[in-house]
Amino acid sequence: MFEQIWQAIISGLAQGSVYALIAQGFFLTWVTTKSLNFGQGEFLMMGALFGLSLFGYLGVTGVNPFVAGLLCIAATIVLGLALERVAVRPVIHLASFSWVLSTVAVSIMLKNVAVVGWGPAETKFPAYISEKMIHISGAGIAPQELFCLVASVTTMLALFLFLKRARLGKAMMAVANNVSAASVVGINPTFIMALAYALSSGLAGLGGILIAPITFAFAEMGALITIKAFAAALAGGLDNPLGILLGGLIIGLIEQGATMISSDIRDLSIFAFVLLLLALRPTGLLGVKAIEKV
Amino acid sequence: MKKSEGRFPSPILADYSSSRFLGLAAAAVIIYLLPKIFADPFFILILQTIGFTYMAVLGLDFLVGFTGQKSLGHQGFFAIGGYTTVLLTTRLGWDFWWAFPVAIVFSAIAGLIMAVSAFRAKGPYIAMVTIAFGFVIEVIANRWVALTNGPMGIFGITKPHWFGGPLNPTGYFYLIAYMALALTMTTLNMLTSRVGRTLVAMRESEVAAESLGISVYAWKTMAFVVSGIFAGIGGVFFAHQSSFINSESFRFSQAIMFLAAAILGGSGTVLGPLVGTVVLVLLPHIFAGLYKYYLFIYGLILLLSIIFFNKGIVGSLAGMGGFGWLTPKKSRLDVPAEKLAFAVSAPNDRPLLAVSGLSRYFGGIKAVDGIDYQLYPGYIYGLIGPNGSGKSTLVNVLSGVYQPTAGRVEFKGETISGAKSHQMAVKGIARTFQTIRLFRHMTVLENIMVGFHIHMRRGFWGHMLRTRATVKEEEHFMGLALALLARLGMTDKADTLVENLPYGHQRLVEIGRALGTFPALLFLDEPAAGMNAHEIRELREIILGLKTAGIPVIVVIEHHMDLVMNLCESITVLDFGQKICQGSPSEVQSDPKVCTAYLGQAEV
Numbered sequence: 001m002f003e004q005i006w007q008a009i010i011s012g013l014a015q016g017s018v019y020a021l022i023a024q025g026f027f028l029t030w031v032t033t034k035s036l037n038f039g040q041g042e043f044l045m046m047g048a049l050f051g052l053s054l055f056g057y058l059g060v061t062g063v064n065p066f067v068a069g070l071l072c073i074a075a076t077i078v079l080g081l082a083l084e085r086v087a088v089r090p091v092i093h094l095a096s097f098s099w100v101l102s103t104v105a106v107s108i109m110l111k112n113v114a115v116v117g118w119g120p121a122e123t124k125f126p127a128y129i130s131e132k133m134i135h136i137s138g139a140g141i142a143p144q145e146l147f148c149l150v151a152s153v154t155t156m157l158a159l160f161l162f163l164k165r166a167r168l169g170k171a172m173m174a175v176a177n178n179v180s181a182a183s184v185v186g187i188n189p190t191f192i193m194a195l196a197y198a199l200s201s202g203l204a205g206l207g208g209i210l211i212a213p214i215t216f217a218f219a220e221m222g223a224l225i226t227i228k229a230f231a232a233a234l235a236g237g238l239d240n241p242l243g244i245l246l247g248g249l250i251i252g253l254i255e256q257g258a259t260m261i262s263s264d265i266r267d268l269s270i271f272a273f274v275l276l277l278l279a280l281r282p283t284g285l286l287g288v289k290a291i292e293k294v
Numbered sequence: 295m296k297k298s299e300g301r302f303p304s305p306i307l308a309d310y311s312s313s314r315f316l317g318l319a320a321a322a323v324i325i326y327l328l329p330k331i332f333a334d335p336f337f338i339l340i341l342q343t344i345g346f347t348y349m350a351v352l353g354l355d356f357l358v359g360f361t362g363q364k365s366l367g368h369q370g371f372f373a374i375g376g377y378t379t380v381l382l383t384t385r386l387g388w389d390f391w392w393a394f395p396v397a398i399v400f401s402a403i404a405g406l407i408m409a410v411s412a413f414r415a416k417g418p419y420i421a422m423v424t425i426a427f428g429f430v431i432e433v434i435a436n437r438w439v440a441l442t443n444g445p446m447g448i449f450g451i452t453k454p455h456w457f458g459g460p461l462n463p464t465g466y467f468y469l470i471a472y473m474a475l476a477l478t479m480t481t482l483n484m485l486t487s488r489v490g491r492t493l494v495a496m497r498e499s500e501v502a503a504e505s506l507g508i509s510v511y512a513w514k515t516m517a518f519v520v521s522g523i524f525a526g527i528g529g530v531f532f533a534h535q536s537s538f539i540n541s542e543s544f545r546f547s548q549a550i551m552f553l554a555a556a557i558l559g560g561s562g563t564v565l566g567p568l569v570g571t572v573v574l575v576l577l578p579h580i581f582a583g584l585y586k587y588y589l590f591i592y593g594l595i596l597l598l599s600i601i602f603f604n605k606g607i608v609g610s611l612a613g614m615g616g617f618g619w620l621t622p623k624k625s626r627l628d629v630p631a632e633k634l635a636f637a638v639s640a641p642n643d644r645p646l647l648a649v650s651g652l653s654r655y656f657g658g659i660k661a662v663d664g665i666d667y668q669l670y671p672g673y674i675y676g677l678i679g680p681n682g683s684g685k686s687t688l689v690n691v692l693s694g695v696y697q698p699t700a701g702r703v704e705f706k707g708e709t710i711s712g713a714k715s716h717q718m719a720v721k722g723i724a725r726t727f728q729t730i731r732l733f734r735h736m737t738v739l740e741n742i743m744v745g746f747h748i749h750m751r752r753g754f755w756g757h758m759l760r761t762r763a764t765v766k767e768e769e770h771f772m773g774l775a776l777a778l779l780a781r782l783g784m785t786d787k788a789d790t791l792v793e794n795l796p797y798g799h800q801r802l803v804e805i806g807r808a809l810g811t812f813p814a815l816l817f818l819d820e821p822a823a824g825m826n827a828h829e830i831r832e833l834r835e836i837i838l839g840l841k842t843a844g845i846p847v848i849v850v851i852e853h854h855m856d857l858v859m860n861l862c863e864s865i866t867v868l869d870f871g872q873k874i875c876q877g878s879p880s881e882v883q884s885d886p887k888v889c890t891a892y893l894g895q896a897e898v
Binding site for chain 1: 364366410411414415416418419421422423425426427429430433434437546550553554557558586587588589590592593594596597600601604
């Protein structure tokens with residue numbers, strides 16, 4: 001029982017860290033453009049499928065898996081820039097939420113591309129570190145999960161640092177705070193918005209190659225991840241990256257915990273949790289509660 | 295300049311009964327002829343699908359197009375409606391027509407639950423709440439196998455009976471289509487009257503709507519319930535279309551499809567939901583031959599139409615030449631102006647409003663700090679003080695926008711501290727806002743009509759069925775609204791969209807709207823801001839006129855000292871959240887404390 005709980009915790013944190021990683025993309029584009037990519041899951045899927053091709057392909061020719069991973073992320077970034085230019089920028093000025101539908105439309109197209117290009121089957125992803133279980137006081141832990149957790153949390157910490165310290169990151173937060181004030185001091189909001197989508201897609205691509213060795217890679221792998229990452233973002237607070245990290249980990253833990261009881265209640269537990277949480281705290285765990293000034 | 299005629303349905307009683315009747319008759323005839331012209335059984339199935347999908351889309355559009363709420367969980371209502379009648383008819387052997395009302399009740403309850411969970415959420419959080427709601431229903435349908443048989447599904451579902459026998463496919467289509475037509479009519483009735491006005495007002499500014507006595511909570515809940523019922527009815531007809539349903543029938547993608555149809559067709563237009571539904575139901579059949587690339591093409595068409603028809607198909611077409619008939623020209627009824635009567639009150643020695651020890655803190659900031667304040671009927675009061683002295687906060691607390699941290703407020707002898715904004719309006723406290731909070735996309739007349747909200751008695755059913763009494767009531771208040779506009783000198787602006795008015799006029803509309811509540815106490819928060827000298831003189835006449843007309847107490851918060859000194863009989867000065875002086879204009883002007891507050895202490 002004890003081992004099971006340990007394993008569930010590690011799996012939950014690993015899964016949850018990927019939800020959080022995807023959800024950071026929601027944060028970045030939401031604060032800067034007030035839109036988000038409802039196809040984040042499909043971008044993750046594309047990252048994984050690019051990885052499938054590159055790792056299988058380059059692996060034999062001796063290319064560093066690290067380089068291959070960077071190539072995957074670069075490919076999803078290009079996709080993200082295209083998405084921003086074609087599907088988001090033309091509709092963003094409308095005082096509606098057309099972007100929900102335009103990004104969903106792109107995700108539908110990507111799913112089709114995936115099936116045509118890579119086939120509908122669930123494919124095993126080549127592991128880039130040892131698959132041998134590590135045993136800690138009786139509990140078996142998959143190194144891949146540990147790697148996934150460490151890599152995504154490290155990436156997120158780097159992202160936080162980037163937003164706090166780097167010139168470009170600060171420019172991004174300036175746009176998030178006030179677009180017109182930011183442009184007055186010489187920041188180009190259009191560039192920043194494109195950058196937000198590029199980062200957001202890159203995070204999704206990274207999430208894809210991190211989670212694929214655990215869950216396999218296939219065209220439908222992104223569907224539920226988008227929703228769960230969205231749940232993580234709003235449970236934590238869409239405007240608070242730290243809250244999102246927390247939200248992702250909690251969602252992952254709830255998911256694995258519920259699975260231990262019965263796989264029937266796995267998804268139910270997540271959505272029931274989010275419903276309840278948002279009923280009690282309408283801006284998530286660490287989201288800022290806006291007092292409307294009258 | 296945008297014209298009000300461009301909008302339809304406009305949220306006000308309109309004189310288009312003849313075109314309305316023609317439209318209804320034409321729709322009924324078309325529905326009758328469709329299965330005769332396209333007698334192919336497959337086509338009749340598609341017609342049925344369009345019919346029940348349209349019901350859900352119509353329900354969603356009611357929510358999206360008019361309240362600005364969005365839902366990505368409407369497949370949940372579809373499932374609840376469908377499973378209710380299917381389970382009651384197959385498991386318990388009920389007749390369809392007994393199960394049908396139960397499905398409506400269950401959908402309504404589900405709508406209530408969604409409303410309660412979504413109420414405090416905003417923007418993307420609402421999306422999340424509705425997604426979670428839809429998923430919870432979806433997962434229950436999928437996993438509660440004992441009840442729904444999950445993915446294995448339920449067999450042996452029969453069509454509803456109609457005069458003896460089960461309906462044939464054509465009869466089933468007629469049932470769906472005429473019910474959809476009835477739902478469309480009731481929706482139009484609601485949207486072109488008080489219900490539509492209230493919903494649009496809430497979308498434009500919740501704070502302003504509350505200040506006029508609209509309980510945003512109750513009305514939002516109503517919108518979710520109506521929307522849920524429509525989608526639930528759609529689900530019922532979906533479930534009985536074939537003899538089998540399973541849990542795979544209700545997916546998140548369906549919720550996306552409903553939203554896509556509502557937006558693609560043209561959110562907030564009459565024909566939009568129908569056009570969007572037809573397009574999205576037909577697309578898969580048109581491209582079914584390209585099976586392998588079907589989803590790609592579907593996504594591409596969706597993407598392109600969103601980019602190119604940015605107001606939806608109907609909305610974009612209506613703006614083009616040759617499609618003017620999509621928006622009826624005549625915008626409203628002509629009614630004679632009626633006589634206005636405010637509650638006349640003579641000065642007396644009992645205060646209308648008595649405030650003692652009132653405080654409101656924001657964290658460590660004491661915005662209002664222990665104020666005692668009395669207002670007697672028959673006077674115009676002034677409230678002045680430097681920026682940040684707490685004037686607006688005091689008004690916000692007294693009008694229920696903020697709750698007091700401490701202290702006591704008595705109004706007409708009754709303790710009202712802690713009452714909410716919409717309750718204050720009912721009690722007789724009205725206000726305008728420092729930063730204008732008009733319903734920008736409504737006309738002047740429509741704005742004023744929202745002001746009468748608390749005095750209108752005809753309820754939901756009356757508006758749905760547009761009873762004679764409802765029409766009479768709308769006409770009566772429209773007459774009062776015209777009288778109010780005449781008093782403000784704005785009769786010729788009645789049908790202008792307020793966003794097209796100059797600043798000074800917008801301020802007047804806000805005053806008119808507040809007057810619609812027939813208040814005993816009226817707060818005017820910087821009414822002269824942005825006005826030129828001429829407009830300020832007119833404003834003074836208008837405010838004096840209101841006193842003569844019988845508004846018991848008017849409080850003017852202002853920075854224009856000449857207006858305050860020439861208008862108000864008693865002036866209160868605030869500084870740092872405290873009352874530093876009260877008296878006649880000359881007393882206040884000669885008080886050294888006031889001078890210090892405004893100009894600072896002289897260095898000695």
